[in-house]
Amino acid sequence: MDEGNDEINLNERPVFSAELRPYRSLGPAGHRIFFLIAGALCVAHMAVFLISGAWPVMMFFGVDFLILFGAFWLNNREARACEMIDLSRTSISIRKIAASGRETAYNFNPFWSRFLVSRKEEVGITAMTVRGGGRQTDVGTFLHLDDRERFARAFAGALARVKRGY
Known part of the structure; x- marks a missing residue:
């Protein structure tokens, strides 16, 4: 038996x-570092435009950052397959x-x-x-x-x- x-x-x-x-070249730690640097650059540019009085332009940097974040979010979502x-x-x-x-x-x-x-x-x-x-x-x-x-x-x-x- x-x-x-x-x-x-x-x-x-x-x-x-x-x-x-699926292969992804950037891991979770790399994403954090990338978004910290991108966020800092966006905030710095926003501050420059705010100080110079062109405050409507600074909103575009926020929109750019949100679009970038959304693209990475979609990419990471597809990586779960x-x-x-x-x-x-x-x-x-x-x-x-x-x-x-x-x-x-x-x-x-x-x-x-x-x-x-x-x-x-x-x-x-x-x-x-x-x-x-x-x-x-x-x-x-x-x-x-x-x-x-x-x-x-x-x-x-x-x-x-x-x-x-x-």
Whole structure:
């Protein structure tokens, strides 16, 4: 009885697991420093225009700062998106979590699935798709070219090992 359970656990254990997240070059500490400097510069310029009597102009610096803050807020909100990909001997599980928190799950049989990579010579990988059972989904759409190459190589290799019965 225990041997059968061990076999089930072995089949369900992930052979490949990846969590894909959009790259953001500026972390939380960098955001604070950036906005402190930008805020200080805006306040300094606002003070100069206020002292010179051009107080209506100083409002534009406040609006510029709010627009800048809004753009960074939207960018950080999009950074919350992620994809979790697990490949076991019995399934390919892809969970996509949108920036809004909405989650979509896809499950494929690894033996009936194909991992398709679209390339352009001058650019590199332009799209990666898992297709099987009449369904398909794109993966890693937000990754940089180098990250796409690494992921495609690793996932394709793991899928090939599973199909061979490694």
